[in-house]
Amino acid sequence: MIDALSMGLGGLVVLIVLIALRMPIAYAMILVGGIGIALVNGPALMLNQLKTLAYGQFSIYDLSVVPMFVLMGAIASKAGLSSALFRAGNAWLGWMRGGTAMAAIAACAGFGAVCGSSLATASTMGKVALPELKRYNYSGALATGTLAAGGVLGILIPPSVVLIIYAIIVEANIVTMFMAAMLPGALAVILFLLTIAAYVTIRPSAGPATGALDGAEFRAATIGVMPVLAIFAIVLGGIYGGFYNPTPGAAVGVFLVWLYGTLRGRLGLGAMRDSLLETASTTGMIYLILLGAELMKIFMSRVGLPQATAEWIVASGMAPMTVMVLLLLALILLGCLMDSLSMILLVIPFFWPVLVEINGGLYQMAEGAGYGMSTDDLKIWFGILALVVVELGLITPPVGMNVFVISALARDTPMIETFKGVMPFFGAELVRVTLILAFPALTLWLPRVLGG
Secondary structure (H helix, E strand, C coil): CCCHHHHHHHHHHHHHHHHHCCCCHHHHHHHHHHHHHHHHHCHHHHHHHHHHHHHHHHCCHHHHHHHHHHHHHHHHHHHCHHHHHHHHHHHHHCCCCCHHHHHHHHHHHHHHHHHCCHHHHHHHHHHHHHHHHHHCCCCHHHHHHHHHHHHCHHHHCCCCHHHHHHHHHHCCCHHHHHHHHHHHHHHHHHHHHHHHHHHHHHCHHHCCCCCCCCHHHHHHHHHHHHHHHHHHHHHHHHHHCCCCCHHHHHHHHHHHHHHHHHHCCCCCHHHHHHHHHHHHHHHHHHHHHHHHHHHHHHHHHHHCHHHHHHHHHHHHCCCHHHHHHHHHHHHHHHCCCCCHHHHHHHHHHHHHHHHHHHHCCCCCCCCCCCCCCCHHHHHHHHHHHHHHHHHHHCCCCCCCHHHHHHHHHCCCCCHHHHHHHHHHHHHHHHHHHHHHHHCCHHHHHHHHHHCC
């Protein structure tokens, strides 16, 4: 007779094999979780779970923000926001060596703040910025590496769908997580700009200066980006200021982006139809993964695998920070196998109980236990760390999804060159992870200040 823990471990192995065989992760989790529950507790319980589980999951109010932000990003991709952001960034930064690449990073950050999707940011900005980078004779490695790295900013800079899903899993406040992501997101932009500056200092021919624009062109580019900055300020400013919750804030964002695109003549019926279909497809995929993740969570809870893992790690006597580093390394490795959302949904239900146990128990709120912070603070700190290393997975060889997206757009640049170009940014991301690990205040200070 197979014991419950062995069954749980076997289920994980089967799940990884199915994912490696390219089965969609939602189907793989539903299959393994459903069969696992049936084997442990009988098919009657599994069928009973399926009867109410989907409704219970999808009727959570916080989840209603997901399709709204997805729609906001889909409309933004067709409304011309990316072009306005890049033109303004190039007007401000293009005069210096490597400036057009820096403008691409700034535009990726701005578009990610409106879009919230890494792959969409990489794809959209790649279409806008790659022709300009080629026109100014940037090296293929720097041009494609910059855009692949810039795309990862869409995951962390609010609003972020992955950040919202993480907050729902660990029962954290979405607005608080948005606040916590601001400084680490800004730090990523600064480190990426410094990386480009260092790159072109070492290899000046890789990123020539484009020359300063005349006054009229500079003013036109600056004025053109003001509506985009206003959308960002109204949506996030309203959420942070307490004027509305994330869901109505996302609805405001959808309306403003639609209005911007309509006034510019970029959103006809065809574009809106495509945006709605894209939103339905993406949201359906996210919700199906959520259902699969919940089935896996129930299965693993019933076999006791997360609890047994937590007890084993605590009994091993490893230092809390060592455990955190090991968990982050596991996330980086998993990032080479699956997309960011699937990874968060799959592993956070396993990792989070381990960290809670190390920190002194689920209801331990006293300072000084485990990581020296309350459980609520640990949710914030670990969430930001997890998303940063998930970003790393998007540019980590051999399966960096952003690299594949950019390579599909830059067919004249070998993929090996793109990976070479992205590695300095990978190093910058490692620096950011180290800083956030060493100084948790980078994630905790702003929520405390803005949260009162």
